[in-house]
Amino acid sequence: MRRLPHANSQPGWLFASVFLVILLLSAVPLGRLAYAGLAATFRSGLPPVLLETGTWRAFANTLSTSVLGMFVSVALGAAFALATSLSDIRRKRLLGFCFMLPMMMPPQITALAWVEMSGPASPLLKTLGIAPPLGTPQPLYSIGGIALLLGVQHAPLVFLAMQAGLAAIPRDVVEAARLSGAAPRRVLRDIVLPLALPGLIAGASIAFVSGVGNFGIPAILGIPASILTLPTLVYSRLASFGSQTFADLAALSLLMAAICAAGLAVQQRALSGRDYRTIGLSGASPVFALGPWRAPVEAGLWLVLLVILAAPFAALVASSLVPAYGVPLTTETVSLRAYGEILFRQSVTVTAFGNSAFLAATAALGLLVLSFATAYLLLHRKGAAMAFLLVLIEIPYALPGIVLAVAFILLFAAPLPGLGFSLYGTIWIILIAYLSSFFAVSLKPVLSAFRQIDPALEEAARLSGAGLGRRMRDILLPIMAPAAGASVVLVFLIACNELTVSALLWSAGTQTLGVAIFNLDDSGSSDLASALSVLVVAMIVALMALLEVLARYLPDGVLPWRR
Amino acid sequence: MATLILNHLSKAYDGGRAAVNGVSLTVRDGGFLALLGPSGCGKTTLLRMIAGFEQPSDGSIVLGERVISTAEGALPPERRNMAMVFQSYALWPHMTVAQNVGYPLKLRGVKGEKLRRKTMEALDVVRLADLAERRPAALSGGQRQRVALARCLVTSPDVVLLDEPLANLDRHLRAAMEETFRDFHARSGATMIYVTHDQAEAMALATEIAVMSEGRLLQVAAPNEIYARPEGKVVGGLIGQGSILSLPVGAGRERSLDRAACHALLLGEAGGDLRDVLIRPEHVRPAADGIALQVRDCVFTGERHALTLALADGSLLKAYSDERLAPGSMAVFSVERGWSL
Numbered sequence: 081m082r083r084l085p086h087a088n089s090q091p092g093w094l095f096a097s098v099f100l101v102i103l104l105l106s107a108v109p110l111g112r113l114a115y116a117g118l119a120a121t122f123r124s125g126l127p128p129v130l131l132e133t134g135t136w137r138a139f140a141n142t143l144s145t146s147v148l149g150m151f152v153s154v155a156l157g158a159a160f161a162l163a164t165s166l167s168d169i170r171r172k173r174l175l176g177f178c179f180m181l182p183m184m185m186p187p188q189i190t191a192l193a194w195v196e197m198s199g200p201a202s203p204l205l206k207t208l209g210i211a212p213p214l215g216t217p218q219p220l221y222s223i224g225g226i227a228l229l230l231g232v233q234h235a236p237l238v239f240l241a242m243q244a245g246l247a248a249i250p251r252d253v254v255e256a257a258r259l260s261g262a263a264p265r266r267v268l269r270d271i272v273l274p275l276a277l278p279g280l281i282a283g284a285s286i287a288f289v290s291g292v293g294n295f296g297i298p299a300i301l302g303i304p305a306s307i308l309t310l311p312t313l314v315y316s317r318l319a320s321f322g323s324q325t326f327a328d329l330a331a332l333s334l335l336m337a338a339i340c341a342a343g344l345a346v347q348q349r350a351l352s353g354r355d356y357r358t359i360g361l362s363g364a365s366p367v368f369a370l371g372p373w374r375a376p377v378e379a380g381l382w383l384v385l386l387v388i389l390a391a392p393f394a395a396l397v398a399s400s401l402v403p404a405y406g407v408p409l410t411t412e413t414v415s416l417r418a419y420g421e422i423l424f425r426q427s428v429t430v431t432a433f434g435n436s437a438f439l440a441a442t443a444a445l446g447l448l449v450l451s452f453a454t455a456y457l458l459l460h461r462k463g464a465a466m467a468f469l470l471v472l473i474e475i476p477y478a479l480p481g482i483v484l485a486v487a488f489i490l491l492f493a494a495p496l497p498g499l500g501f502s503l504y505g506t507i508w509i510i511l512i513a514y515l516s517s518f519f520a521v522s523l524k525p526v527l528s529a530f531r532q533i534d535p536a537l538e539e540a541a542r543l544s545g546a547g548l549g550r551r552m553r554d555i556l557l558p559i560m561a562p563a564a565g566a567s568v569v570l571v572f573l574i575a576c577n578e579l580t581v582s583a584l585l586w587s588a589g590t591q592t593l594g595v596a597i598f599n600l601d602d603s604g605s606s607d608l609a610s611a612l613s614v615l616v617v618a619m620i621v622a623l624m625a626l627l628e629v630l631a632r633y634l635p636d637g638v639l640p641w642r643r
Numbered sequence: 644m645a646t647l648i649l650n651h652l653s654k655a656y657d658g659g660r661a662a663v664n665g666v667s668l669t670v671r672d673g674g675f676l677a678l679l680g681p682s683g684c685g686k687t688t689l690l691r692m693i694a695g696f697e698q699p700s701d702g703s704i705v706l707g708e709r710v711i712s713t714a715e716g717a718l719p720p721e722r723r724n725m726a727m728v729f730q731s732y733a734l735w736p737h738m739t740v741a742q743n744v745g746y747p748l749k750l751r752g753v754k755g756e757k758l759r760r761k762t763m764e765a766l767d768v769v770r771l772a773d774l775a776e777r778r779p780a781a782l783s784g785g786q787r788q789r790v791a792l793a794r795c796l797v798t799s800p801d802v803v804l805l806d807e808p809l810a811n812l813d814r815h816l817r818a819a820m821e822e823t824f825r826d827f828h829a830r831s832g833a834t835m836i837y838v839t840h841d842q843a844e845a846m847a848l849a850t851e852i853a854v855m856s857e858g859r860l861l862q863v864a865a866p867n868e869i870y871a872r873p874e875g876k877v878v879g880g881l882i883g884q885g886s887i888l889s890l891p892v893g894a895g896r897e898r899s900l901d902r903a904a905c906h907a908l909l910l911g912e913a914g915g916d917l918r919d920v921l922i923r924p925e926h927v928r929p930a931a932d933g934i935a936l937q938v939r940d941c942v943f944t945g946e947r948h949a950l951t952l953a954l955a956d957g958s959l960l961k962a963y964s965d966e967r968l969a970p971g972s973m974a975v976f977s978v979e980r981g982w983s984l
Contacts, residue, residue, distance in 0.1 A: 536730075536733035537735060542719070543694060543720050544726075544746055544747035545750040545798075547719075555735055559736065
């Protein structure tokens with residue numbers, strides 16, 4: 081008889097091609113980076129950049145802004161998480177959604193908005209007549225200012241991690257403590273807070289690592305005051321291209337990666353022995369009545385949102401509507417000139433719109449196909465190879481964007497072997513870096529939707545006589561449609577607003593929206609930068625609203641701002 | 644149609660212990676076999692090997708003239724002409740009832756009017772024709788079950804596999820569905836293999852019961868045969884209600900024990916080696932003469948009282964009684980029959 085194929089077997093080409101693509105997107109560039117850093121060290125000792133005082137000043141700045149920012153994130157995130165998960169305040173959903181918005185905003189826009197909100201030239205303060213006199217230094221151009229904004233930007237990460245932990249605390253655990261004789265305050269201290277601690281630790285470490293890798297905030301706030309962090313140091317090194325540049329870039333990137341790894345190691349250490357999963361039936365979450373404190377707590381939370389969200393955005397809008405820098409906004413001075421300028425007259429911004437739309441759409445759709453194939457493989461094959469595959473997908477997303485960008489520069493700076501042309505300086509290098517960086521974002525909704533599908537649905541189709549292609553088309557794709565939609569919109573959203581990777585990889589004609597905003601601000605056109613930012617923020621909110629509509633068809637945990 | 648033969652079938656997962664160990668079994672054409680065993684005994688793995696979702700690590704499966712699974716390869720499920728009712732029913736949520744049932748036909752190239760007619764015929768059999776345009780989400784548990792059954796019926800498969808299909812239904816619905824399954828088997832004449840851990844279900848439905856434990860096949864027999872003459876302690880404990888007592892059986896080789904033999908054993912008169920003896924509660928009843936036993940417990944179950952009796956050595960014996968007997972009292976019982984395991 082004819083040789084029978086192996087049961088369960090997917091076509092061999094599927095595994096081979098997925099594995100190859102993932103190797104190219106992850107292992108090859110990272111391996112190239114590690115090789116460049118280590119080879120130079122072995123050949124001629126430590127790269128000189130590591131011996132410069134400037135490098136260690138940037139290292140200290142990175143550490144201090146990230147650690148201080150982490151404390152700000154923990155304070156804000158924990159307060160909002162506790163209030164929205166455990167208390168009886170009103171409008172929790174709306175509070176949570178608004179609090180998550182800073183996370184989805186591009187950091188350079190956050191920084192720009194805060195600069196427009198404070199300082200002597202703020203159109204908002206000028207309009208209100210409370211601007212400090214001209215010549216007063218902008219208070220945000222400082223270590224404290226960078227740390228504060230990093231804190232605000234990453235507070236949602238702490239909020240989410242903690243909220244997930246709090247939601248898993250079953251009500252009966254709290255009720256048992258009450259029956260044992262503990263008053264609500266005591267229950268909070270003895271039961272709820274210890275159980276919420278793992279989430280807090282995890283959130284704090286993500287906030288720290290994100291702070292280390294953040295480029296947009298220290299670029300806008302630090303560069304004018306000559307306060308460099310490691311990401312902005314890499315950026316300025318690349319701008320002043322020299323013979324030692326590649327070895328320097330590799331060394332600085334490895335230094336940054338080492339800080340992140342150390343942060344995660346501390347987290348592992350803090351989390352060990354704190355695995356509190358599967359404790360009782362998680363149904364309803366406990367709720368503490370605040371009584372007379374409810375109104376003040378609600379007012380406090382909304383006030384925080386007013387300061388970190390509404391005021392900066394109002395300042396951004398105001399500065400996009402004034403005709404020139406430093407002019408107060410009144411009914412006489414209001415003008416839409418900046419919008420007309422960026423939408424129709426400035427070729428730089430028009431090109432940037434086109435580039436970002438092309439990059440985001442191509443990355444989103446390309447990654448969807450890749451995620452689909454990968455998720456299918458991950459569910460049907462087990463073993464070390466698949467675990468390794470998942471790690472390879474996660475690393476580029478977890479690494480600071482700057483590090484990834486440097487890896488791709490090193491990989492593609494030389495002409496491609498055998499083809500004779502270089503990808504460096506073209507839009508394709510940005511696209512490949514995006515594919516690498518956002519693979520994990522795209523995979524998550526698809527994989528969790530796949531995991532939720534009863535495997536019997538596919539098995540029933542097999543027994544009915546459907547082959548692989550037929551099953552994909554008739555059974556899996558229709559069921560997966562909402563998750564696929566979420567994957568595409570999420571990647572589009574994030575890629576459209578991306579600055580860090582493209583700041584290092586762009587060249588004339590391939591600038592993205594993030595780069596355009598940064599360059600406009602850098603060259604002093606803060607009105608144009610603000611107008612462009614307002615449009616980007618409007619687009620983000622629209623896409624997030626679209627995902628909210630999809631949300632009820634999606635598995636839990638797919639949307640980053642919902643748990 | 645065809646006979647299904649399993650030859651020394653084994654399945655071991657990487658490094659672990661064998662989930663199925665050397666099972667040989669023949670299911671005759673048109674038979675209805677129940678695979679019975681506690682959870683984790685390997686019965687679902689066995690079923691999945693028959694369907695082609697798992698590949699045996701040793702042995703083979705033959706359907707009619709064709710070898711369909713060996714350790715080297717397996718015919719893909721989509722080419723086996725089998726059908727399965729899954730525990731979760733596995734209805735495709737994005738298709739209507741009619742689309743779910745008609746899908747296997749569609750894959751076989753049936754179209755248009757013929758597709759509609761054959762789909763409706765299958766739905767008629769399970770009395771769901773008027774719900775054809777509903778989505779599975781709008782159906783009750785029993786209705787979903789019947790849709791899954793209709794989907795099996797529609798292509799006249801060689802073998803129909805059922806994986807604990809009644810596990811998610813309530814007790815009243817189970818009785819009605821058992822009726823539907825029996826009816827379906829009689830009407831279609833398909834070979835059916837039914838996995839369950841519920842012995843009452845297996846008894847009520849199957850023409851043959853195969854008992855599995857820890858990956859091994861312990862006994863295959865007709866329901867009445869396996870009830871009256873179980874082989875070994877595991878099968879004896881799994882099938883029906885019964886007490887397994889360790890008693891000295893003397894020199895006797897006879898396995899079927901009558902009233903006199905039972906009484907002699909229970910009073911310890913025979914002496915000799917200890918053997919496991921199965922005594923069913925319906926064979927123990929209050930009588931004018933017999934042996935005196937203490938009543939430990941008496942529970943009213945509706946149609947009668949279920950008694951727990953204590954022997955002199957403290958081991959317990961189940962019995963039924965029409966009258967209530969006070970716990971703690973002594974009463975005389977007659978033990979009509981026993982079976983040496």
